[in-house]
Amino acid sequence: MSGSIDSTALEAYLTPRRLAHSLAVTELCLHFNERFRLDLAEADLRAVGLGHDIARSWSEEDLRSYIETRKIALHPGEEAVVDLLHAPVGADLLRRMGYNEDVVRAVRYHTLGSLKMGKLGFVLFASDYLDPNRTFLPEEDRALLLAEPTIEDLVFRILKRSVRYLADEGKRIFEPTRELLAALGER
Ligand SMILES: [Fe+2]
Numbered sequence: 001m002s003g004s005i006d007s008t009a010l011e012a013y014l015t016p017r018r019l020a021h022s023l024a025v026t027e028l029c030l031h032f033n034e035r036f037r038l039d040l041a042e043a044d045l046r047a048v049g050l051g052h053d054i055a056r057s058w059s060e061e062d063l064r065s066y067i068e069t070r071k072i073a074l075h076p077g078e079e080a081v082v083d084l085l086h087a088p089v090g091a092d093l094l095r096r097m098g099y100n101e102d103v104v105r106a107v108r109y110h111t112l113g114s115l116k117m118g119k120l121g122f123v124l125f126a127s128d129y130l131d132p133n134r135t136f137l138p139e140e141d142r143a144l145l146l147a148e149p150t151i152e153d154l155v156f157r158i159l160k161r162s163v164r165y166l167a168d169e170g171k172r173i174f175e176p177t178r179e180l181l182a183a184l185g186e187r
């Protein structure tokens, strides 16, 4: 169980810039857990916050060779987008370190979003997007998102923004992303 793993050890895997991001994401994860009364385990929140980008600094070559060696299943088209590959690799690394499947699934889907990501995944997804170190999100938009009443509403708003951005850029929208967006829209 991840409860017995000290996730501060994950800090050693991160570059200073990734560490600043990951610590900010961890703080937001803890905040959303309180704010939305989700009752998620603090150890799991810290694990996803600190661990989700554990493979973010890997080279494309290393990511691809890890995926091949470990026979990691990707979604159709996912292999073509290098920026997405750190999620399946990071999830597999965390599983091998002994983290539980809630943590593994949250990290696996922190890039795409998926119905399988669970509440822990929702919290990670929102926290990753709302890291104040990021500059792509105008402060007034950030404030509006932070005012959403539930974690589902928050993830829905973020997904809508992301999908609109991807569509404008002519980029692919993946099936798990579409499914999650549809499910959250139908509540
Ligand atoms: Fe990431």
Ligand SMILES: [Fe+2]
Pocket: 021, 025, 052, 053, 128
């Ligand atoms: Fe991240």
